[in-house]
Structure formats: structure tokens, C-alpha cells
Amino acid sequence: MTTMTKPKIALYWCASCGGCEEAVVDLGEDLLGVVEMVEIAFWPVALDFKRDDVEALDDGELAAAFINGAVRTSEQEEMARLLRRKAAAVVAFGSCAMHGGIPGLANLYESEDILDTVYRQAPSVGGSEGTLPEQECRVAQGELTLPAFSASVRTLDQVIDVDYYLPGCPPPVGLIASAVTALVEGKLPEKGAVLAPDVALCSECPRAATKPDKLLVRAFRRPHEGLIDPGLCLLAQGLVCLGPATRAGCAAACPGGNMPCTGCMGPTSNVIDHGAKALSAIASVLDADGADEIAARVAEIADPVGTFYRYSLPASLLHRRVRPAARQDKEEVAP
């Protein structure tokens, strides 16, 4: 290699499961090519760099920071702001950073109730003192602190300015590779772009040819209720497949694996609220006219919010379950 300095990148995780980190590793041997092209300056899950190392960097010194996960704690928010300062470009990596993801479904509950469930009600919690984590705690050795737990889950761009979005749960390996390549070659699109195709998933679904011209569903069923024909359009089989309202780019991995699309790639660019568009698409294939008949079909869809907003509740127009006004005064929970 030449002595030319390689662009530095950082990878960080906020409220996420670790699957996005796994997706980076899934680059396999291509990861070696990436390491050839860029220098990884920070990646807590894999490399022993600390926060101090990031703080020591000049502002804007990082070519890019890939941040996965939604934002729930004050620590995540601090790290996001720090990386924003140090990076020329911030990429919201994966469904959680982009739209809130699965952790975003916590916005259906109050933070007090979540802490109560996890630390007091869960059957696996031992002891009966009902201790909740405190932000500050005095012990013999001094004061201990924990990050604050905010009232709602936020997407990355509700906390910091974001330059690019890489959707998916996790982002498909091919999209990650082309994003890194575009970054190194300086061929990134305009700010705010989603680094994935801007067409609906059906366009790349192997079952697309079997989608009827006039799609009508008489009854919905869930994947475990009966056998699924491996070749036929899933919607035509009465499964709630969000393909018509979801962005392509994953090569229709779920329908290919005999499971309906759950919408992790998010919507295409002209949609504001993914869940609303998805429910609109599903409602329009319903073969029912009468009010009772429609109500019966709607009742067949278990957990409507979890179905249509599975990855996007914090990014939606309502952001979270409506809280009685009295409970909104507290910005952060100080248990």
C-alpha cells in the first residue's frame, strides 16, 4: 500500500441488539478489503478504543461514523453528539437508528411501567426489595452514576443531524459494502439520501409473478396458522406481507424464506409514515364491504401497531402512545 493516509471511520451502537455489528462481520472476507481502504478509529464491540480516543480526534476528522441503534439513554445521546462533532458524515445504520426499530415499540409504554416490569414484576427478578436503578447512588467508595433513561425512544435524526441512512434489520451486506465503497471513492449521493433502491419490495420478490392482478384477501392468517405455499404471493395466501409498502434492497430475503415481509427496510422516499402506508396497502386488498365484515377482518390482524409500525413507531407522525398530559411534564425519569 502507499503511505497515503486512509480515511478514518467509527462504528457505534446505541439501543440495538448487536445484529448490525453482526452484519458488518457478515461482510466476511470483504471486511479485509474494507480494512484495507479505511482505518477503524472506534468500534467498541470489536476493538479496544475508549471514549477518550474519540475525544482526542479533531472535529470532523472521522470521514464517517456509522451509528446503529435508537436513542434511549443520556449516554447514547452524548455519544451520538460526540461522534456527530468528530465525523464529516453520520450514517444512521439499520432500522433502529433510522426509524426506532424494535426497541422503538417501547414507545407503547410509559418508562415508569417499563422499569417496574423489568425490575419488579418480571418472574425472573429475584429478591423482593423492588430496587430500581438510580441515576446516582452513594456507596462507601463514593458516588456511582448511571445514564438517565428518557421518557421515549428517539431515532438518531431526532437527536443529531444525520447525513445518510442505511436501512434494514440488519442492513443487507451488499448495501453496506456499496456504502463503504461510495464513501471511500467520494461518490456519496446528496445529503439525506437513503443508501438503498427506491422501489417497493415486490419488485424484487421471487413470488412477484404470482401476485394476482386484482388482489383480494378474504381472511387474514398468521404464519404459524397452516402451511404456506413456497411459490405463491404471500398476500394472496392471506398473510400480512408488507412488501407493497416497503423499500427493496434485501433481495426479498423474508418472502424468499417463506415468511412475509415485516417492513424492516422502511418505506420508499415519498412516504412520511410507514405504518400508515402499510395499513393502507393491507386495507386495500381486503375483500369486505360491510362494516361488520370489515371489523371481523381487522380483528384477524393481531397487534396492529406491532404489525404496521414494527420498526418505525418513534419515526411515525404520532411518535408514541399518547400519554395523559399530566405524565408529560417529566422529561426524564429519575427513579
Next chain:
Amino acid sequence: MPDHHFEPKIVAFFCTWCTYTAADLTGISRLAYAPNVRVIRLMCSGRLDPQFVLAAFHHGADGVLIGGCHPGDCHYQEGNYKARRRIELLRAVLRDLGVEEQRLRIEWISASEGEKVQRVCNEMTEQLRGLGPLPLDCPAAPAEPAGAGEAR
């Protein structure tokens, strides 16, 4: 607790062939109705994207009213059935998101039913006055935009 001086804001989506024409008739007949209703004309209730409803709530509406032709009377054959399906599914989502049922209402109002427009608008305004404002809690845009230009 509902504010005594609270005036609800209602966004109404009326189809041009039936309910919007009925609202015209309400005016021509000099039937006054609550000024809390802001009417948006659609060609058909079937044009109603559920995003419109959520956007109305997002931008401060306390209630959304949808008016279309009676079942079987749609100018485009079946647009009002499409609206009905979408609204029922949206209703299921709104219920789980803690939005009271009375905040979203769909009514079939034909072009001759000017009085029904008056009654529905007044009724809904009264109901929402009792419910109080819809307390949404959406995050503001990031406080520190890094580069030039507006972040979306």
C-alpha cells in the same frame, strides 16, 4: 382535565360529490355550525390516505372527520368502501396508540343532507370539547444542526 376555554380544532375531509356539496347546502340554507371545523375537499373519500389523518393530528388537530357518499352511492363506484376499510384498520392502530375513538369519525352524508353536516360538526365539536386537546409528544428537530441547510 378539559380546559374550560378549550376550542377543539377539527380537520374534515369531505368528498366533493356528496359531503362537500352537502356542506355547501348547509351554508346556502343558513344553517350555522361550529367554526371549529376546517374542511378539506377531496375528490373522493377513497383518496383519503391514512397519513392525512395522522398528519392532521401531528400538526395540532384534536379530531378528524371524514365525510363520504352513502355506501352504494360513490361517484367512483367503491371509493367509500375503500375509505371504510382503511379507517377501520387505522382505528385499530389509533386505539393501541391511546387516541380516543371519538377523535376520528367517518360519516356518510349525501348532497341533500345539509342538516346532517350541521349536526355531525356540532356533535363532534361538543364531544372533543369534553375530551380536551390531544396531548401529542413528538420530539423537536435536533438542536444542533451540523452543516448548512435544513435537516428534514
